[in-house]
Amino acid sequence: MGFGEGVVRREDPRLLTGQGRYVDDFGHDALAVAFVRSPHAHARIVDIDVTEALDVEGLVAVYTWEDLPGRVGEPLPLLIPHPSLTHGRTGYPLARDVVRHVGEPVAMVVAADRYLAEDAVDRIAVEYEPLPPVVGIEAADRADHLVHDDVPGNLGGILRQETGDVDAAIAAAPHVLEFRLDIERSAAMPLEGRGVYARWDADDETLRVYSSTQASTSVRAAIAAKLDLAPRQVEVIAPDVGGGFGVKIVHPWPEEVLVPWAARLLGREVKWTEDRREHFVASAHERGQLQRVRVGFDDEGRVLGLDVRILHDHGAYTPYGIIIPIVTSTQLLGPYKIGAYRAEVRSLYTNTLIVTPYRGAGRPQGVFCMERTMDRIADHLGRDRSEVREANLIQPGEFPYDQGLTFQDGRPLVYDSGNYPELLRKVRKLIGWDGFEEERASAAASGRRLGIGIGCYVEGTGVGPYEGGHVEIDSSGRVHVSTGLTSQGQGHQTVFAQIAASELGVPIEDVRVTTGDTRRFGYAVGTFASRAAVMSGNAIALACRKVREKALRIAGEALEADPADLEITDGVVHVRGDRSSAVPLRTVAVLSNPLRYAFDEEAGRATQFATAASPDRPPVAPGEEPGLEGRGYYSPVRSTFAAGAHAAVVEVDPDTAEVAILRYAVVHDCGRLINPMVVEGQIHGGVAQGIAGALYERMAYDESGQLLNASFMDFLMPYATEIPRIRTGHLETPSPLNPLGIKGAGEAGVIPVSAVIASAVEDAEGLRVTSMPMSPDDLFELRLRARDDASLRTARASRAAAR
Template identity: 40%
Template sequence: MRRLVGTSVARREDPRLLRGEGAFLADLVGDALQFAFVRSPRASASIVRVDAAKALASPGVVTVLDGRTFARMAGPLLPIYLPDPRFAEATGFQTAPLRVDAIAVDRVRYVGEPVAVVVATDRYLAEDAAERVEVEYRDLPGVYTVADALAEGAPPVRPGCEGNVAASLRLAKGTVPEGPVVVEGTYRVGRHSGVPLETRGVIADFDIESMSVHLITSSQIPHHVRTALCKALGWPRSDLRVSVPDVGGGFGTKANIYGEELVACVLARYLRRRVAWVEDRAEHLVATAHSRDRRHSNRLVLNYDGRILGYTDDFVVDIGAHNFWLGGVTANGAIHGLGPYRVPSFDITGRAVLTNKTPTTQYRGAGRPEACFAMERLLDRAASVLGLSPVEIRRRNVIGAGELPYRVGATYHDGQPIVYDGGDYRELLDRCVAEVERVDLDALSREELREGERLGTGYAMFTEGTGLGPFEVGRVALLPSGGFEVSSGASSSGQGHETTLAQVAADELRVPLEAVEVTHADTGITGEGIGSYASRSAANAGPAVAAAAAGLVDEAKRELARLYGDHWRTDEVRLNEFGFYHPDSDTKVTWQELALALAEERQDAAGGSTAGSAGAPLIEREHTWRPRTVTWTAGAHAAVVALDEDTGLVRVLRYIAVDEGGRSLHPSIVKGQVMGGVAQAVGGALFERFEFDPSGQPLTTTLMDYLLPSTTDVPRMRLAHVEVPSGMNPLGVRGVGESGIIPGYAAIASAADDATGGRTHMDGTPLDPSVLRRPR
């Protein structure tokens, strides 16, 4: 039997999704009561009065709760993730205490914040009644930009957050010299979000016998959700089960905790009914967490031949009214700022700043694309000052094979030293240049350029720590059918876990792929887990599932010895694609035969009854994989763009990505992950931006305002995967989920500058057509 890992088998989940047989959250609502929110129209105001009398008298309404009533039922939500204490000590990392009410109690801090919740027999009636809730506000001074928030005497967004700085750090090595060549820049990346095809939603079921709640949520992190909600509710973990159905995209927006999840749990127990909420697109754009919104002020010190001597960066990220991931989001902006280059000395400071805008969270890359944009754009500026090409300045500074593994001289936010464990970063750049040279630019000019357009080519490189711990759980079970069930804490939102984790398990079990089914993440199946984000699933869930499957094989051998005697001593029994066998015997026992024997034994023990156990696992094993630290990936990307000199509009015609990854579990899925990231980079570089007016009112409230790339905006791509197996996990994998998006912003901006003949130096995204237009 051929090994499945490393081959592009047909994706297991695709047939049912293509047939329209997926089970997304909105498909599961059924006859549940539905709730809708009264959301604040003010960005900063005190709540004087909430009058729900008219709403309570509306048709179909079951109850209405305001913030003060809800606060008696549940406490506030707290941050999900803070860096390791060793990182905090090394960087002086500090955070302010953030406590976030699911429903505002005394004041509102952004437009869209929930002020009350209305429960009715259907969504339409709930929304109608919500419009009848009368809320009296008293406007308060607010801060709507980072400059406003950091100004002396600025009104605080939250109590206990001095100067509106929610987190700060300093990552430094050595002393950055003053010369001889110094280039400086200020770079901004706009406020974006994942905007997945499926909006958020939650369903909560109450079980009267156990007095417990089963929360179904469109989330990437069900175990984190359970932990956070139980803290807020004061419930033991046994009172709350959290599971996910099919999830229609997440990109980090669903790797978050939301007040709506807490509200659902409270309502289900309070009403002892099944309740549901499914977000509409208007709610999504103002109330689901945003991301990015950073400014980097940086400085490169080089010698006259273009070699880096030192780097400084001072960045601020506008996190809006709160961010439950502010530790990781802030730390990532510092850790990933150096790229794949030799930087002998550096001094990077960062702050996360509160404003009266929509809260933020992680979004694909989570601080890495912004840090990459700042470094790569400044390298392009340095190349121009020194009279070097963008490729040559990178070639003189990129880390080569003889220098790897490379100790950066700083601490990762898991508390471990940063050590790039790659193969040859210079080779990535050389291969990327070679791939660009294979593009026939003359033919491209003739065949695809429109009148008034000019071609431009730009480059960018990156590094990323992938496979973030602290752990992940895998579980493999033998079922009475003779098939297998695989589960883990890594929740799929389109990454192909049903295929890749089945490949891993099938190889260990020596069975066909069809014999393995992968379940959705569920705290009722795997009691612990972390989730899917930060390019971590394959590198953590993969080894966990592999070890659990190997453990199941060992358990099966013990069962064979118990059932059939000493002839089946576990240390001599072997397994191949035909079943278990002893080297000195022709006898074989297949997995199906073992399952039948164990099922009959179970039935005999139960007096012939199979009630409640017909589909229950016969034997199962669970394994917790704990990586020592992250494993690094890197890449060199290039964009070829067409610039309309009259309008300043940019089209990306070709995109080249040469990435160093580990062993590919499924090469086509790896390719798809990179392509998806590139598509989002195109959107972020050219189109996407949430905007607010001076009073904090959102101006981007529909998909006519928040522009997303369409299929005609996504370029043809040339992708190359340089396989360098990682030594950090037994499968040799590295994460690739964010490789496409991290350098994309910078590469496209560089290409746009090249198309102007070097007349411009784009310092922000989305790129400004008014700057790129030919001067008149």
């Protein structure tokens, strides 16, 4: 059954014409919240004096940690515990005694509007006793100072994964290389920052919360637990969300606890909307790692043993545990067969902002490590970089392929399907790999400096534990689909509608999709890890199949036909091969309800009429339910694994060291394609973020823990002018693990980009690229060091010759 061809995104007309509704579009008369945030990276709170703030007209309340009752004032939850996380720590909603990063909330102000709230914030005097800050991975590892007094060595945990005898494999290898790689911090930076709006209904004791979140049901559970409410008393709605990319998956943020708590306490509507500086210093970052690699390989470039030691900066707290290092250490292997492998990750506390998953979630770092390793092997052996990769690829006949490690879902790291050699072949053709040397020579003749790079990756997608879907057909024939995970631009309203329309045999125009609203669907996990299509897509398909089965059964009774002989086409149930014997789905929906309503078109009103029940059975048969609806859940045995290959041609300015990307190619395999246009959009957006991370974006902390570029004036991002046209190709190897045969695609574009750009720049310059991002300044410094090194070598050679 196909999903339909040429289906365009259904969300876009509404969003592009300004009809979207975001959190800040709600609650115009609500009280406004602002926060006193720490100006210090590490300090003890000596005193908080709110006296002057009390004179601000329109002030409603000021709260510090001491004002927070019961569970509200307890530390925020550790969301993903792990045996290797021996010293997990989370912060308080408002700082208690000590602040551990710039931007940590210290006090909350509620006032008539945001301007007045900010005025009050400015008048609150906080006395701090500064403590030595720990900034940077190496400083954390040296542990001259501690972020948490009770965490020895700043070490949150050590994660080790190993297959085979790595030391023996490397010792026996004909060739061995050792080197260091660095990846700096970056961040998601969605166009819409975080926001929370809450209102308490005292009459029915319910709390409604609107949040710009990727996990509305999880936020509901957290708020209910913190405020001692039953989950049914809390409704959480994610309206239109202006980008997430992982930063909005944390649940709950301090603000998601404090704003609903204040709304209930005050009996008023309360709202907080994050400003851009707050997002820089008080949300979350990612990426920062230092990697030390030791690799042994043979004359063909096959990796016999790989030993990777990683220092990971997880910031001041660990709400997301060590999920990023787990992903890095496992996805590092990519599409390759490695003879023996060991990864050891030391996850370290620093006095900087917390680290949580950002699009790619540890995979860009892992792929950077592996793909840089492949390039080093090729350079050492004097072999073509793509041929070295090809020599290590898992072959199509080897699936399912067990890498012998444990993935982020706690299940074995087993790749379900793929054709990695074909991905590599297709991307080589798409980028023009085989003819590049002629292109390079032609450019060099006119003084231009070109380079080409390539990179492969595997992405675990569709992580469990579950998602659900609900499908209902009403008496007008409309199909209402709901699922609990949220949407922030991925095209869920289009893709889920396609699945429902395909499964039910109805026009896609008749399908309406709701996501992220706990009133419609109360149990879900969330939108992250490229899981939405795999998880909710399959859950919706299963729910549709229940509805379809019931519809055929009811229609069979009306048509006096065997349900097995019926099919649904364009919303009409008919005998296969005979459309004259038919009944519309809207009529089937009416027939499914013992208390029936039909629409009288001439009278323009709905008419109720009772069921003529058979005298020997009740109107609702045992085991049946009124209505034409169904609910389904999908829970996978393990993750699916998408894969791909990227390649790029860059030009590097010989004078300014600026890097321009001339061509970029992507070949991706996300299993069965639901909507090629949506997948291409995901890839294009991901590549743009990857280019940003490779050449522009970094979080520049100074030695005191101050973020020096906490604004869009100083945090560089590419414009459309810096993003090339992206050539794409697709490969479909259906997953055997789920009914639809699909894999995720949301993060594929971003994952290998830094590795590919590094490979291309290195190829153009003939200089070793070991860190990302790579700015013109960085590249210029590399050139200077290379010249100094060359001069030193020449001088040494001259002295030796003279002797």
